[in-house]
Amino acid sequence: QVQLQESGPGLVKPSETLSLTCAVSGYSISSGYYWGWIRQPPGKGLEWIGSIYHSGSTYYNPSLKSRVTISVDTSKNQFSLKLSSVTAADTAVYYCARLRAMVSYYFDYWGQGTLVTVSS
């Protein structure tokens, strides 16, 4: 069974960089698939942040592209998100998920999510 688990600070100061890691178990990232980050501000809908292929190719939401970096560490079977220059608008539950993007296109496995609050 594929499982994903987000980890990282729950509180980040404005203008600093948000850093999260998603540990994957039950599947080797290097075997394939895309891996993505999605966020959900309190009481609002889902917003795709970006995705990365196991080879390292990345795709970012155009509205966040200038501030986002997603990387993968196949040796640790995990991938990471960095979002720079955060503001209160970046406060959200951040989810990592596996993206099936060959012939189909959908997120089939999700982490439980982690709340990140941007506040001084």
Add this chain to the structure above:
Amino acid sequence: QSALTQPRSVSGSPGQSVTISCTGTSSDVGGYNYVSWYQQHPGKAPKLMIYDVSKRPSGVPDRFSGSKSGNTASLTISGLQAEDEADYYCCSYAGSYPLFGGGTKLTVL
């Protein structure tokens, strides 16, 4: 890119059927057969219910079905049950990235 358009809320009584719409453009919903639907209960992660417009993952009841016509996709839930009360999100491939709908709150009366 703008979010796909979903009704904010729908409701139905147990045993009835409800349909949730998801409207996009020819660049997303209308251009690809890659629409997926997710169910989200409060405080929980989204769960995949439908993919590729009308396919159901293993374990999802056949009460859930999906379809598409032009730029609008639909999720139909038949034989409503209390546990179906949740938020539902559509998602479409939009040419190199996924685009989510704003979400629909389903209330089972």
